Amino acid sequence: xxxxxxxxxxxxxxxxxxxxxxxxxxxxNFCRKKNIKIAVSTARGESNAKSFLxxxxxxxxxxxxxxxxxxxxxxxxxxxxxETETRTIINxxxxxxxxxxxxxxxxxxxxxxxxxxxxxQSPDWGDVEFTDYNHxxxxxxxICVELKxxxxxxxxxxxxxxxxxxxxxxxxxxxxxxxxATKSEALxxxxxxxxxxxxxxVSFGDDYVDIEMLRLCKKGIAVExxxxxxxxxxxxxxxxxxxxxxxxxxxxxxLI
Numbered sequence: 060x061x062x063x064x065x066x067x068x069x070x071x072x073x074x075x076x077x078x079x080x081x082x083x084x085x086x087x088n089f090c091r092k093k094n095i096k097i098a099v100s101t102a103r104g105e106s107n108a109k110s111f112l113x114x115x116x117x118x119x120x121x122x123x124x125x126x127x128x129x130x131x132x133x134x135x136x137x138x139x140x141x142e143t144e145t146r147t148i149i150n151x152x153x154x155x156x157x158x159x160x161x162x163x164x165x166x167x168x169x170x171x172x173x174x175x176x177x178x179x180q181s182p183d184w185g186d187v188e189f190t191d192y193n194h195x196x197x198x199x200x201x202i203c204v205e206l207k208x209x210x211x212x213x214x215x216x217x218x219x220x221x222x223x224x225x226x227x228x229x230x231x232x233x234x235x236x237x238x239x240a241t242k243s244e245a246l247x248x249x250x251x252x253x254x255x256x257x258x259x260x261v262s263f264g265d266d267y268v269d270i271e272m273l274r275l276c277k278k279g280i281a282v283e284x285x286x287x288x289x290x291x292x293x294x295x296x297x298x299x300x301x302x303x304x305x306x307x308x309x310x311x312x313x314l315i
Contacts, residue, residue, distance in 0.1 A: 061095055061277070061313065062255045065246065065262035066117075066305060067269050068101035068108060071282050074301050077111060084114055086306040089314055098249060100242050102227070102234060102268060104164040104200070105129065106186065119249055123164045124225075124268055126200035126240035128248055136248040137166075138200070138240040144219040145199040148235055149192050151218040152204045155211045161192065164201040202235045209233075228266050228286050243271045263297075263305050265289055280308055 064087070066072045072079060087097055098119035101108050105122040112120070121128050128136035140148065145163070152159050163170040170190045171177060177187050206212055209226065212233040216224045221238040250256060260276040262269070265285035273279025274292050281293035282304040290296055298304035 060093070061261045062259035063096050063098060063249070063253065063261075064090060064309065065098045065100055065260055065272060065276065067262075067264040067266070068099055068103060068111065070265040070284060070300055071263050071269075072099065072300070072305055073111060079111070079115060080303055080306070083303050083306040086310050086314065087115060090309055093313070095313070096253065100125070100245070100262075100269075100272065102201070104169045106167065107169055121242060121245045121249070123200040124234055124236055124240065125242040125245035126164070126236050127166065128245045130249070130252060135252050136245055138237045138244075139166075139198040140200075140202070140219065140222075140235075140237060142196050142198055144222075145197060145202065146195065147218050148199075148202050148215060148222070149195060151215045152206075153192075155214060156204075156206060160205045162203040163195070163197065163199045165197045165199060168197075170195070170197075200236070200240070203227075203232050204235070205230070205232050207231065225267055234268075241271065242268060243275055246272055246275065263308075265300070280305075 091097060096118040098121060099112060099117045100121035102124045103122060105120055105127055108120060108122050119130050126138050149161060152161055161172055169187050171187050172191055212224045216222045216235060222235055223238045224233050224235045226233050257275050258277045261278040262272045262276040263280045264273050265282050270289055270292055279293050281290045281296045283296060283299040297308040
């Protein structure tokens, strides 16, 4: 029996319209009644992620790609760039691509120098604070930059120590985090707090940042709409996010 269900958010738990079906909520609640904890792991900032999770109320939220972990209301893991490192990455980004767009997750806010209203581009964005970054002085959990090439991302990552980057599959955006701010590092902390091991966990994902956690857990499940790289490392493939793939796998393998 599994003791933890680990769910990526966008493209996995959420349908394309950014909702969770009543069927999926019902299945997850039945799993909870079997004393299985529910964790959501997402690249979104915590406050943004919570806007989609009011009905589910997961036990654990791993946000900003692993830079912040909350168990209930308690922070159990955090890894951020210092104010100086954040400023260096922003400056380097503008040096390489003058008009690039940048988002920054802090513990309590999401910043963006957007050129058009983000709520028109993506109505699901939630609260976004505009900034031109000219006088920005904050510690950043995660920085995302829209870039023309991976060469630019590599140069930016080299501007500070212990910085990792990864490209999102659905655009030319690259995320930058501290090297120890990963979903797998976050999961290590979660397992330690819960007193369980990877053999007690089933995880679900669809994108590059989910690959490592799918490899580590006893069962790593890719949804049908996942990128090929995720499918190639998954133990199994379930139906797509729009067809309640997560819930159907859980009902078949845990509830029945």
